[in-house]
Amino acid sequence: MKYIVSELGPIDQRLPGADVTAVYTDEVLQRLIEDGYVVEVKPPPASTPKRADKRAAKEAADGD
């Protein structure tokens, strides 16, 4: 899980967007999230093969 400073403004002189993962204790982090200064950034979902890629792979397999 990743945590960054929100657009509400700097916190402890860390600018919005700064990565604060593992900077704060759980208790402080929870409070900063509730106060709006820190937001949790969810990791992007695992990429799935596109349909075209699947088709190309199938054609390549059929051509063998």
Added chain:
Amino acid sequence: MATKGTSQAVLVDEFIFNAATSSVSLAISVAEHDQTNIASSAMEYTPGLPEWRLTQNGYFVGGNADGFADELHDRLGATGAQVAHLPDRTSTNTPAYVIPDAFNAALPIDAPVDGLITMSGEWAASAGGHRGKLITYNTTITSVAPGTSIDLGSAGSAGGHAYLFVHAIDGSVNGTSTDTVINVGSSATEGGTYDVESTFTFSATGGYARTMTGTVNRWLRINTTDLGGATSVAVTAIVVVTNVTE
């Protein structure tokens, strides 16, 4: 342009002795501990604990109660004085150095020339000092209203300290009233919703200290919510936000 020395102020509890002070020297020093070893190619040091000391040189202007000489003597070897050095009292949001539990460690008196006697106070810290920002200086409040905000540029996650110097009540340095209430509030935006970070309830002049906890927003101001029995109070307010102003 450098700030003029005449823009300074030294506050000792309720007192402002600018007119009796000739020069000020604030020293924040850090001890150096030698950690050089037999594999070192040069001297090696590690920093120790900081020491705060404020030397206030001035003039003997009589031994009156509430005078410079009297108040320096009252605090000689006695902790509990709240002392602040303002390098620029003429501008808010400028650095303010506070020794919140100080004592006077020396009281030298000299007569270098005919007709002039000098004396000094040496404010030592019993529990360190803090670097904060000036919210307002010697402002006379006559109504229930918020003051002007200052912007620290960043919020703080770990609280801090708020200091209020009450210089006069109803125009008197010895004034008293019943429960005047002034709080320090913080907001994420100027003019937004201000959370109360600390509250001062007082009925006498003097120096007051409060601790702030948790998140402190970047915009700070004092807000007089009740004048109590006073018609006017004159105050200086300083705020220290951990990880932001110090």
